Amino acid sequence: MADIKGTQLIHEYLRHNKKFPHVFCAGCGHGIVLGSLIRSIHGLGLAKDNVCIVAGIGCSGRLAAYVDFNTVHTTHGRALTFATGIKMAKPNMHVIVVMGDGDSMAIGGNHLIHAARRNIGVTALILNNNIYGMTGGQCSPTTPAGSYSMTTPMGQMEQSFDCVELCTAAGANYVARGSVFHVNKLDSMIMEGITNPGFGVVEILSPCFTQYGRKNKFKSPVDMYHALKSKVTPLERFNAIPEAERGERVPSGVFVKKDKPGLEEKFYEMAARCQGGE
């Protein structure tokens, strides 16, 4: 399997007994994230049995059903708590949590900040499509102010969450933001997130045309990808632009990279110390 690449590689990692094509709408970025996740795991050379994908509820939750790893499809917002348990029981397992923006920052917001505070060694992929896609297009904590959704037909008035700032402030070891348009960079971010010790967060900007795009004057999924291409700016270039000229630009890249040991490492070290002392 070493010499195969691209789509051939992805087909090797899918559960072909599941119903394909997958449930995502035409042009949904989640499919691209699924491909990127598989390429990253293959690129790191991890065994299928050594990887556990934990997913919550929503469109992003479906990702776990299609891949041939150990997978758990959990309750809404509690993906990180299940992942914490798995990681503490099996510290050598690579636990990857796939969450949507609602799953991670709305109902699971408390779990996210505490997982970051604890620095538990799991990697969280937050698929941010600015909307609750599967439940009918309600506004989510990341819906930008002024944009339209099913529950804000006159425009969103609330301020939105910045996932990167939230996780940085809470103390995550690795924080990055990528987009589904810049796939090669996304692959490297996911790989780095998995290998870095402690809690890693990769926020992935993934457009939702069906629920968000159609209400916000995008004519086709392609328009959303064009917007993503023009908005997403590498962090170094973003910092060089004066604040008044930044406009709608979104910085992407690695924001935080620390080497602090994860909670499970500390725990097993303490357990060994206690056993040795008795």
Next chain:
Amino acid sequence: MSVKRKGQSKVTIFPDWCKGCGICAAFCPAKVMELNDQGKAVVIREEECINCGFCELHCPDFAIMVQPKVDDEIPAVCRALLKKASLPDAGKDEESIKEKG
């Protein structure tokens, strides 16, 4: 990165998996693909393909495969899909003709 030469690659689209989002056709630098009247992506100028890999990486449905023309070693899973892709509706047409006849 491989050398970008035209005409070295074979582009295959699995029509059963394609949902017709149009990302491949819109962003292809060589304009190899187009959406047909059924809204599915079709290869129209395969000889122009420079094997940049954009379509393969960005297809959310894993419906596009770009491979070297000389490469015969295709995994069994993909071979089954390729067989299906090359004869998308042939069987159905024959059956419908028989029924009508």
